[in-house]
Amino acid sequence: MRLIRLVPIYQEPNTSTKHPQHKIWPYLLRNMVIDRPNQVWCADITYIPMRRGFLYLVAIMDWYSRKVLVWRLSNSMDADFCVEALKEALARYGKPEIFNTDQGSQFTSGTWIDVLMGAKIKISMDGKGAWRDNRMIERLWRSLKYECVYLNASETCSEMRAGIGKWLTCYIPARPHSTHGTLTPDEAYVSKTEPMRVAA
Numbered sequence: 001m002r003l004i005r006l007v008p009i010y011q012e013p014n015t016s017t018k019h020p021q022h023k024i025w026p027y028l029l030r031n032m033v034i035d036r037p038n039q040v041w042c043a044d045i046t047y048i049p050m051r052r053g054f055l056y057l058v059a060i061m062d063w064y065s066r067k068v069l070v071w072r073l074s075n076s077m078d079a080d081f082c083v084e085a086l087k088e089a090l091a092r093y094g095k096p097e098i099f100n101t102d103q104g105s106q107f108t109s110g111t112w113i114d115v116l117m118g119a120k121i122k123i124s125m126d127g128k129g130a131w132r133d134n135r136m137i138e139r140l141w142r143s144l145k146y147e148c149v150y151l152n153a154s155e156t157c158s159e160m161r162a163g164i165g166k167w168l169t170c171y172i173p174a175r176p177h178s179t180h181g182t183l184t185p186d187e188a189y190v191s192k193t194e195p196m197r198v199a200a
Helices: 080-093 110-118 131-149 157-174 185-199
Strands: 040-049 054-062 068-074 098-101 122-125
Touching (some): 040 080, 040 131, 054 080, 054 131, 054 157, 068 157, 080 110, 110 122
Parallel strands (some): 040 098, 098 122
Antiparallel strands (some): 040 054
């Protein structure tokens, strides 16, 4: 389609709108070796098309293992559902050393930043328009949409939530990730965190 210059004309929601008055934090991951779970987490928002309208999905992922720690669906773009996901992830998995996101207003909002700073987590943000800085979670969106969302256009939020939940339940514990050979994201996460828990 790109070669023959065919492009869709439907409106796609912009999920990374920058707030002009919010502080933007520097990108901390350039040339960094990420070699263990909970070293870096990342988060992103994507739109989920429905038969009528669309929803917004946020996911929090461990960068090293590619494990999706928490996800949330919402019918609005406010920061609340992102902050709820962040608090749940921290409660369930502890905290990362660094948290990386894009410059979207949800991730520069006072409520989001306060939670990170309160937990003494270093804040990292992608460069403007640099989607590759958060490429790990962009790959998740592609797989999710082509393997689940586009094949099952849902009528209601509850239907979509159930479908995404089922797909993630299969994706996280059962599918090996190329980065880790035969290990799934769950196995890659546990393989390096479990010994530390035992030692503690």
